[in-house]
Amino acid sequence: MNNLPLAKTPPMGWNSWNSFGSNISDELIRSVADKLVELGLKDAGYEYVIIDDFWSELERNGQGRLVADKKKFPDGIKPLADYVHSKGLKFGIYSCAGTHTCDGYPGSFEHEFVDAATFAEWGVDYLKYDYCYKPVHSVGENLYKRMGMALRSCGRDMVFSVCNWGCDNVSNWIRESGAHLYRSTGDIQDNWQSIKSIAESQLDRECYGGTYCWNDMDMLVVGMDGKGDNDFVSNVPDRLAGCTETEYKTHFALWAMMNSPLIIGCNLNNISDEALKILSNREVIAINQDLEGRGPYRIRHWCNPDHAFALIKPLCGGDYAIGMFNLGDNASEMSLQFFDIGLPYSSGYGLSFRECFSGKDEGVFTERRAIKLEPHDCRIYRCKLTKVNSL
Ligand code: GLA
Numbered sequence: 001m002n003n004l005p006l007a008k009t010p011p012m013g014w015n016s017w018n019s020f021g022s023n024i025s026d027e028l029i030r031s032v033a034d035k036l037v038e039l040g041l042k043d044a045g046y047e048y049v050i051i052d053d054f055w056s057e058l059e060r061n062g063q064g065r066l067v068a069d070k071k072k073f074p075d076g077i078k079p080l081a082d083y084v085h086s087k088g089l090k091f092g093i094y095s096c097a098g099t100h101t102c103d104g105y106p107g108s109f110e111h112e113f114v115d116a117a118t119f120a121e122w123g124v125d126y127l128k129y130d131y132c133y134k135p136v137h138s139v140g141e142n143l144y145k146r147m148g149m150a151l152r153s154c155g156r157d158m159v160f161s162v163c164n165w166g167c168d169n170v171s172n173w174i175r176e177s178g179a180h181l182y183r184s185t186g187d188i189q190d191n192w193q194s195i196k197s198i199a200e201s202q203l204d205r206e207c208y209g210g211t212y213c214w215n216d217m218d219m220l221v222v223g224m225d226g227k228g229d230n231d232f233v234s235n236v237p238d239r240l241a242g243c244t245e246t247e248y249k250t251h252f253a254l255w256a257m258m259n260s261p262l263i264i265g266c267n268l269n270n271i272s273d274e275a276l277k278i279l280s281n282r283e284v285i286a287i288n289q290d291l292e293g294r295g296p297y298r299i300r301h302w303c304n305p306d307h308a309f310a311l312i313k314p315l316c317g318g319d320y321a322i323g324m325f326n327l328g329d330n331a332s333e334m335s336l337q338f339f340d341i342g343l344p345y346s347s348g349y350g351l352s353f354r355e356c357f358s359g360k361d362e363g364v365f366t367e368r369r370a371i372k373l374e375p376h377d378c379r380i381y382r383c384k385l386t387k388v389n390s391l
Pocket residue numbers: 017052053101102103130163165186187
């Protein structure tokens with residue numbers, strides 16, 4: 001352990017759940033580690049390779065230890081973690097605060113300390129910790145504090161990723177449990193309605209996330225294109241699976257601006273160029289990974305249509321990130337009055353706008369910025385205060 005805090009910025013990585021569900025294997029996880037390097041995603045900041053549910057045998061061994069599924073992971077977990085580490089990446093695994101995981105595998109309830117020790121022996125760097133099968137009379141807050149304590153006793157630095165779907169007022173007590181990130185909503189699905197409802201449910205809750213304990217809006221569906229091999233995520237009744245490129249771009253922009261961890265959920269073995277471009281956008285990632293870790297606030301001008309709003313996030317060094325979003329279904333004019341973000345005309349300052357997806361400098365604006373946005377589209381700007389007249 002190096003005695004340095006973990007998760008100074010929102011964790012970034014890849015998780016098996018969205019695209020693979022139960023279809024995971026040693027071979028798959030190794031190929032993900034290879035791909036993160038080959039595709040340049042490691043260099044862009046994606047660091048953790050995380051196995052979700054379905055990795056263990058249905059029973060613990062004679063010593064009460066968790067055992068990896070012998071067919072999926074014939075050599076066990078340690079050599080796999082070693083392989084991931086050999087690529088300069090970090091390795092994550094999954095368990096549950098209840099008696100069983102959501103899919104019926106052994107959970108860590110009353111086994112917290114032995115499981116933390118097992119994970120440490122295997123070289124695990126990140127634990128996602130779910131909430132299914134929590135005994136009714138056990139208090140979730142206490143169970144997460146227990147695993148937080150177990151991880152701190154195990155002798156290895158491990159990011160603690162809590163997944164209780166926003167239940168039991170988790171945002172009020174999670175930071176003190178030692179968790180580094182916590183899920184605040186139900187599971188994401190590969191469709192626009194899901195993205196929109198998760199994002200809108202978390203607007204105005206930004207004060208609950210920050211450095212060392214982030215509000216996790218769930219894994220990214222960017223690039224899944226309706227092809228995921230997990231019915232919970234892709235095959236949702238009455239909804240068309242998959243999103244347009246614009247929708248995936250807006251999804252990424254929202255998660256980045258709102259300081260959510262960026263955990264890729266698509267299949268990297270057949271990722272499209274468009275999805276790779278979105279996920280690799282260094283300027284958008286830099287806004288998410290900004291060292292001050294301030295959440296954005298929302299401004300919706302009275303004359304803007306419903307579902308059209310701006311998010312404003314102060315960045316370290318004096319810049320501001322400004323996102324303009326149209327989550328509605330009609331093309332919209334929308335505007336941001338600088339007065340509303342603390343910049344009256346009388347200050348003598350304007351803002352220079354650089355759009356992060358296009359990489360274009362769009363010039364200096366005073367008083368207001370108005371743009372037209374297609375349905376579900378957005379712009380993400382890095383803005384600098386610029387002197388425009390001497391008063
Ligand atoms: C829950 C979690 C998901 C995933 C599944 C696995 O639903 O919220 O992210 O881990 O369990 O079964």
